[in-house]
Amino acid sequence: MESILLLAHTEADGTLAKPALEALTAALELGGELTVGLVGGAVEPAANLAAAAGARRILAVTGEPFTQPRYSTDAAAAEAIARAAGAAIVLAPATARWARALPGVAYRLGGRIDTHATGLAERDGAPAVNRWFYRQRMEAVLTRTARPWLVLLDAGCFAPWSEATPQATPARAAGSAQVEFVAVEAPQSRTTVTGIQAPKADEQTIRPDAKLLFVAGAGWTKKQPDGAVHVEEAQLLILGALRGAQASLGGSKSLVDLSGEGQAVLPFMTHLNQVGQTGSTPRHQKGLSTCCHGEEPHVVGWRFVTERRAVNLDPNCGWSRGKADVVYVADAFAVVRELNRLLG
Amino acid sequence: MGPKAKLQQVMMTVAQKVPFELVALDGSASGFTDSFATAAALAGAIEAIPGLDKSRLLLFGGWESASRGAGSTIQMTAERLGITEQFQGVDRIAVREDGSFEVLERIEGGRHQVSVCTAPPAALGWATGFLPEPRNNPQVGMANMKTVMPALQRAKAATAADAGLRFVSVSLPKQQRETRIEKNMAPEQIAREIVAWIREE
Numbered sequence: 001m002e003s004i005l006l007l008a009h010t011e012a013d014g015t016l017a018k019p020a021l022e023a024l025t026a027a028l029e030l031g032g033e034l035t036v037g038l039v040g041g042a043v044e045p046a047a048n049l050a051a052a053a054g055a056r057r058i059l060a061v062t063g064e065p066f067t068q069p070r071y072s073t074d075a076a077a078a079e080a081i082a083r084a085a086g087a088a089i090v091l092a093p094a095t096a097r098w099a100r101a102l103p104g105v106a107y108r109l110g111g112r113i114d115t116h117a118t119g120l121a122e123r124d125g126a127p128a129v130n131r132w133f134y135r136q137r138m139e140a141v142l143t144r145t146a147r148p149w150l151v152l153l154d155a156g157c158f159a160p161w162s163e164a165t166p167q168a169t170p171a172r173a174a175g176s177a178q179v180e181f182v183a184v185e186a187p188q189s190r191t192t193v194t195g196i197q198a199p200k201a202d203e204q205t206i207r208p209d210a211k212l213l214f215v216a217g218a219g220w221t222k223k224q225p226d227g228a229v230h231v232e233e234a235q236l237l238i239l240g241a242l243r244g245a246q247a248s249l250g251g252s253k254s255l256v257d258l259s260g261e262g263q264a265v266l267p268f269m270t271h272l273n274q275v276g277q278t279g280s281t282p283r284h285q286k287g288l289s290t291c292c293h294g295e296e297p298h299v300v301g302w303r304f305v306t307e308r309r310a311v312n313l314d315p316n317c318g319w320s321r322g323k324a325d326v327v328y329v330a331d332a333f334a335v336v337r338e339l340n341r342l343l344g
Numbered sequence: 345m346g347p348k349a350k351l352q353q354v355m356m357t358v359a360q361k362v363p364f365e366l367v368a369l370d371g372s373a374s375g376f377t378d379s380f381a382t383a384a385a386l387a388g389a390i391e392a393i394p395g396l397d398k399s400r401l402l403l404f405g406g407w408e409s410a411s412r413g414a415g416s417t418i419q420m421t422a423e424r425l426g427i428t429e430q431f432q433g434v435d436r437i438a439v440r441e442d443g444s445f446e447v448l449e450r451i452e453g454g455r456h457q458v459s460v461c462t463a464p465p466a467a468l469g470w471a472t473g474f475l476p477e478p479r480n481n482p483q484v485g486m487a488n489m490k491t492v493m494p495a496l497q498r499a500k501a502a503t504a505a506d507a508g509l510r511f512v513s514v515s516l517p518k519q520q521r522e523t524r525i526e527k528n529m530a531p532e533q534i535a536r537e538i539v540a541w542i543r544e545e
Contacts (some may be wrong), residue, residue, distance in 0.1 A: 055453075056440075069457060071431070072429065094453065096432070097451075100419070100432040100433075100449070101430075102416075103379070103414075103415070103416030103417075103419035104420060104422070104428075106380070106416070107380070107419070108423065109454065111377070112508070113379070115412060115414055116414075123512070133376065133412060133413075135410050135413065137516070138516050139515055140511050140513065140514040141416030141514060142509060142510065142512060142513075143509075144506075144508050144509050144510070145460070145508035146381075146506070146508040187428065189458050190463055191460070193457060193459050194446075194458045195457075195458045196451070196457055196458065197455060205454065205472075206453060206454025208452065210543075212542055236524065246393070247540050271472035271473075272450065272454045273454070285514070286541070289540065303517075309538065311534070315525055320523070321523050322521055323523070324521065325521055325524065326524045327524070328529060329525065329527045329528065330526075330531055330534055331525060331531065334531035335531045335535055335538070338534070339538055341535070341537040342535055342536065342539045343542075
């Protein structure tokens, strides 16, 4: 197997986040000589972990300019590490930070990049990447001859590495790589990161680590059997279910678009919640769709959801049949009301 | 960049929204194109625009397409044009009085990173944003189509393939689940079953 560079940015305390640990597992499974490249304000805990995992070399770029998740500085750091490592294959977790910076780095290095890789295996001595196309409607396995080949690995596709991971053999665990600090002059940047905007903790409806994805469809905003619309009750029921089940909220495109058009519907529902064609394809163990009647949430949004159930008034809904494990033909208002009482 | 016929179809919708000048490339828009080659073609076409002041350029493009979803074309296009202030997954840009602009980029966990860029040039990969689509204006459409059709006729052929890229296999997911349809359960029964299912490890 060719030489591998794993790029990771560290957290504020110098550790590696879960996506980086997953990418470390992927790199170790591929089996080539591994160099780990670290970027961040502090790198020592991450470097110790990389050494324990068996990295032959550990390269790092540190310093205040490289603490900000910003294209110009991240690209400069990654480029310098990649040139110092000279690896043929460059792996990195598909974090927002690396997804922003590494395509430009691939161009600078004269290499190529593939994003959203969901699998990685050795084939005839070279890596082969699994990736989905047309919004998770078809899956391809691809290889490239160009080097360096940068691959961004989607989160949730590999087990995060830990010292208990079987591939941490005694020889690897005994690794004692020294950190080589790569000198990089921070490029002049006109961009300053000023902060993070996030909903208050009790209003956060997107929880990537939640076991359950609760998908709400446009049916919640339609007329109910009494001939009236019950948006306020829908809001309370959905938020109650999210709280009770500690679930993450997904929305169908039709429901999210209603919110975007300024109509008084589910104010907590934004495009960030949207799953499917023009939204995300989140990874959760379980998915429960309610009042959804379309292809997007059931086919595309659920591609990486393992166990799926739906509450739907249409027993013949072609999109939930064959895609869900169980379809409950029932009024979602009544079911979720009971659900909240039981979870309460 | 796309097949001419497809571009013409798209223009029938887009041309009614806002006045613009079209520079078209006749090439594949398939999901199996390569972002490196696509970026080369796009950057070449931008470079060839007469009188374009690249020091003032704001390069916008879709963040991730529904076909390939590479999320890498804008960065490589911008690099070729010498633009190193870049933002991806952008939902909002707000220009300030001093000419600087604030950008909201999507990051993990349903959050946004807020950045301020003091001046162009910059590249922005646009996500969904918060704004509605502009209304159709037939007069704008008529004016645009006068220049769009000649631009499409002038579109140069571009290749977006990479000789070193090989697809070992491409397959459709075959998994069809055996769906249990429950038509006669009371809401309380359903809720109990769902709660038990949620709590299963």
